[in-house]
Amino acid sequence: MIYQHIKIAVLFISLLFISSTKQLNVGANELPVTSRAGEEIILQFNDISPKARLFLISPYGKTLLKPQKCEDKTCYKIPEFIANKSGVISWKVEGRQGEILILPDEGPEKIETYFGPRSIQAGDGDFSMLVAIPLDKYDNPLEDGTSVQTQEYYAEVIQKDSLSMKNMIAWKNFPTREKAGKILLSASSRHVFSKELSSRIYPSVPANFQISLNRIHDYADGNQVATLSTSILKDRFGNIVSDGTLVDFLISTETGKKLKTTASTINGVATAGVLHPEKPNTWKIRAVVNGIADSDLIEIKFKPVLNDFEVIIEPESKSVKVGPLQSFLDQQIPEGTTVTLTILRKNKINFKMQEATKKAYAIFNLPEEQEFLENDIFKVETLGITKSLKIP
Incomplete structure (x- = not known):
């Protein structure tokens, strides 16, 4: 019979705990076990020293609370800033301890x-x-x-x-x-x-693509600019790549030189200009988006712009006159075209000099100490054409 009364008492206390979200009355003590953020939390004791301090552990840290007198009980009010913070707080006082679960407020703000x-x-x-x-x-x-x-x-x-x-x-x-x-x-x-x-x-990274070269003519005049272009760069899903994608155009010449120019895409296409060579040459060109995509390889040939030119040697004035230099339409070659004069003596270079053209002519004025001997060979080079002759 006594055992049944104990079971009923335990069941009553459990139901009281579940139904209350604010406090649990243990004897005459009022000890909250749950609360909602914003609600006032007060711990009330009737059987502890009125001078005992309560040790509180909260999400903000650890602190000691002074007691307050509530009629004939000793009370501890949890500070508002702690009571407004959801989570678990723990307390200890005179060998007793407990926890309070603070739940968030019900409605979202x-x-x-x-x-x-x-x-x-x-x-x-x-x-x-x-x-x-x-x-x-x-x-x-x-x-x-x-x-x-x-x-x-x-x-x-x-x-x-x-x-x-x-x-x-x-x-x-x-x-x-x-x-x-x-x-x-x-x-x-x-x-x-x-x-x-x-x-x-x-867009994702570009897939492989094609390139092309557009030029007005195929002569190696060192003057015209050829245009290198890519096809529209797209990723593997058909999206045009983002503007500003860098494309490197790599050029290999038949003489082993390596040339490079870089362009950024606009609407998926990268375009770069490259100057025609001054000498007949064959270029092999490909383009890359570094480490990501590659183009096909194209081969471009440039023909000589000159067939022949006149060279006049004047030993008395120690000068050599080259020209007129005329291009494929008999027009003057561009101003500043480089002309090189080399004097060979006994198959060794005795003298070498460069001049830039002016109005289709290049005039070499040699120093006074330079001798003009009968067996000297005068070799003139320009625009990929070489002409050798002796003093007449």
């Missing part, structure tokens, strides 16, 4: 959202992540299980979803798509709504 990265690549594997945190008016995250709704807009289609808070957050990954574009997103909880969130889907 705002919703914090974090969405990123804000730029992702088209294709597969990449994503932007949403983290949403509904908060009460004391900035406490709401309880686990709180519902968060999302709306996603992409390519004129709206998709809705419902998330549940767990460990104080609700989150979801939003995967990229194959086509470049923009994802718009919002999150809400009950009557609270987030601002508009967005993530830009950029």
Whole structure:
């Protein structure tokens, strides 16, 4: 009989604990076990020293509380800033101890959202992540299980979803798509709504491409500019690559020289200018997006712009006159074209000099000490053409 009375008493105390979210009465002591953020929390004791201090552990740290007199009891009021913070606080006083679970306020006042990265690549594997945190008016995250709704807009289609808070957050990954574009997103909880969130889907890395060279003529005049162009650079999903993608044009000449020029894409196309060589040559050209994509290889040939030219040697004035130098339409070659004079004596270089053309002529005025001997060979080179002769 006594055992049944004990069971009934235990059951009564358990029901009292479950039904109350504020306090548990143990004898004449009033000791709260749960509370809501913003509610006043007071611990009341009738059987401890009125001078005892209460040791309190909260999310803000550890502190000692002085007692207050409440009629014939000893009371401890939890500071408001602690009572407004959700979580568990622990207390100890004169060998007694307990915990109080502070729950968030019931209604959300705002919703914090974090969405990123804000730029992702088209294709597969990449994503932007949403983290949403509904908060009460004391900035406490709401309880686990709180519902968060999302709306996603992409390519004129709206998709809705419902998330549940767990460990104080609700989150979801939003995967990229194959086509470049923009994802718009919002999150809400009950009557609270987030601002508009967005993530830009950029084209992926370019696939291999083609190149071409456009020129007015195919003569090696050292004057005209040829234009190198790529085809429209696209990724493997058909998206035109982002403006500003760098393309390197690599040129190998038949003499073993390496040339390079760089251009940025605009609307998927990279265009660069390159000056015609001054000598007949064959170029092998390819283009690369460094470490990512490559073009085909093209071969371009340049013909000589000159067939012949006149050289006049004047031993008396110690000068050599070259010209007129005329291009493929009998026009004057460009001003400043380099002409090289080499004097060979016994198959060794005795003298060498360069001059730039002026009005289709190059005139070499040799120093007074330079001798003109009968067997000297005068070799003149310009625009890939070489002419050798002796003193007449």
